[in-house]
Amino acid sequence: GNGWARVHAFTFGTRLTNITRHLKTRDVDAALAAAGAEAQDWQGGTRIGGCLHAFNRDWSRRVMGQGAVVMLITDGLDRDDAHDLGREMQRLHLSAKRLIWLNPLLRWDGFAPQAMGIKTMLPHVDSFRASHSISSLEDLAKVISNPNDDGEKARLIAMMRHEAMNPKEEKRYGSF
Numbered sequence: 001g002n003g004w005a006r007v008h009a010f011t012f013g014t015r016l017t018n019i020t021r022h023l024k025t026r027d028v029d030a031a032l033a034a035a036g037a038e039a040q041d042w043q044g045g046t047r048i049g050g051c052l053h054a055f056n057r058d059w060s061r062r063v064m065g066q067g068a069v070v071m072l073i074t075d076g077l078d079r080d081d082a083h084d085l086g087r088e089m090q091r092l093h094l095s096a097k098r099l100i101w102l103n104p105l106l107r108w109d110g111f112a113p114q115a116m117g118i119k120t121m122l123p124h125v126d127s128f129r130a131s132h133s134i135s136s137l138e139d140l141a142k143v144i145s146n147p148n149d150d151g152e153k154a155r156l157i158a159m160m161r162h163e164a165m166n167p168k169e170e171k172r173y174g175s176f
Helices: 001-005 028-036 048-059 082-095 116-124 133-137 140-145 153-165
Strands: 009-011 016-018 071-075 098-103 127-130
Touching: 009 048, 016 071, 016 140, 028 098, 028 116, 048 153, 071 082, 098 116, 116 153, 127 153, 133 140
Parallel strands: 071 098, 098 127
Antiparallel strands: 009 016
16 A cells, blocks of 8 residues: 555664665565665674664654654664663654564563663653564554553563662562
8 A cells, every 4th residue: 555655664783774675576585685685784783772873863854754653673682872772762752653662572471671771762662562473463553553552661661660669679580
């Protein structure tokens, strides 16, 4: 439909890469091969803050129309400075109608926001959801259409607040 003409896709590892044009082909294998060849930074870690800065500076006003829904797919494990990451997440959130974070780490029972990148990003998203299975991705249509869906955000923010108030309490959950 006409809505897909306005979908843009970027990857990020150590740098931001626009892969939109590669995904326009109908051949899925060719599209993925071309996108993979364009994004050369698969094994260098993740610089989410720097990549979001590049997106906010160079692309946000060009590709995000009014009412844009942004899906950020990342584990949130970041090599960048937390302050910069927080600033860029806030900026992205203010530019979008909704910011939905899909995180594959939510597949683990007892997931807790321990990594600084996750703690920094979480307050700036509207919804925090799993993205590890076909079932979790099938739920995405409902998430996009429901502006009140916050996924796991409220539960994890409460967990972070509890931990901040009780820093010496023994943890009974996994950490990332």
